Amino acid sequence: MKIIGLTGGIGSGKSTVLALFEALGTVTYVADIEAKKLMNADDELRHQIIKLFGEKAYDKGELNRTYIAALVFNNEEKLNALNALVHPKVREHFQYFIKKTNADFVIYEAAILFESRSDKLCDYIITVLSSFENKIDRIIKRDGVSEAQILERMKNQSADDFKIKNSDFVIRNNNLEDTKCQVFTIFELLKKLKNK
Numbered sequence: 001m002k003i004i005g006l007t008g009g010i011g012s013g014k015s016t017v018l019a020l021f022e023a024l025g026t027v028t029y030v031a032d033i034e035a036k037k038l039m040n041a042d043d044e045l046r047h048q049i050i051k052l053f054g055e056k057a058y059d060k061g062e063l064n065r066t067y068i069a070a071l072v073f074n075n076e077e078k079l080n081a082l083n084a085l086v087h088p089k090v091r092e093h094f095q096y097f098i099k100k101t102n103a104d105f106v107i108y109e110a111a112i113l114f115e116s117r118s119d120k121l122c123d124y125i126i127t128v129l130s131s132f133e134n135k136i137d138r139i140i141k142r143d144g145v146s147e148a149q150i151l152e153r154m155k156n157q158s159a160d161d162f163k164i165k166n167s168d169f170v171i172r173n174n175n176l177e178d179t180k181c182q183v184f185t186i187f188e189l190l191k192k193l194k195n196k
């Protein structure tokens, strides 16, 4: 089975592209969603998070995301410490996921694919790109946040140039119809690459 990493900056259109691949029948794994589930369900991880952030990290048994977000916001050391706990667990869970999945290829979506070193898991990497203006407009609409907050979130992500250089495929997601064509072309190529 081939592992295809899918990444891109915030608001570039990763979820949109992933949904287009899913519509073509591709098996997908969203690292961010699985990480959130594991932070609630994995006892060892819960224990480590409480050790790092204190009892308030969980509220009535559920991860207190507002509390944690406030603690890691602008605190690189704490954010790195959290990531160092969560990412190995996600990787371990992903290995388990692919063992019980029967498919020629699986797409692994992660906003911080390179930053979390999960690119090492992948046979091929796709980066989704959008113009800066499109990203800002779409996130303001999607999340109702200010441009300043978006720029803050973008600070923690590596530059597009780096991603492009280290990717096998690039999808330019500006016009949705063009994006669908690019997804279809890559899907067909991936089917052919399965035996290489």
Ligand code: ADP
Residues within 6 Å of the ligand: 008, 009, 010, 011, 012, 013, 014, 015, 016, 017, 138, 139, 142, 173, 174, 175, 176, 179
């Ligand atoms: P990401 O997962 O990279 O953060 P999303 O796929 O959630 O980005 O896209 C951000 C927002 O922009 C969403 O509301 C999505 O519906 C919208 N969007 C994505 N691609 C396009 C496009 N090509 N045309 C119009 N809107 C788009």
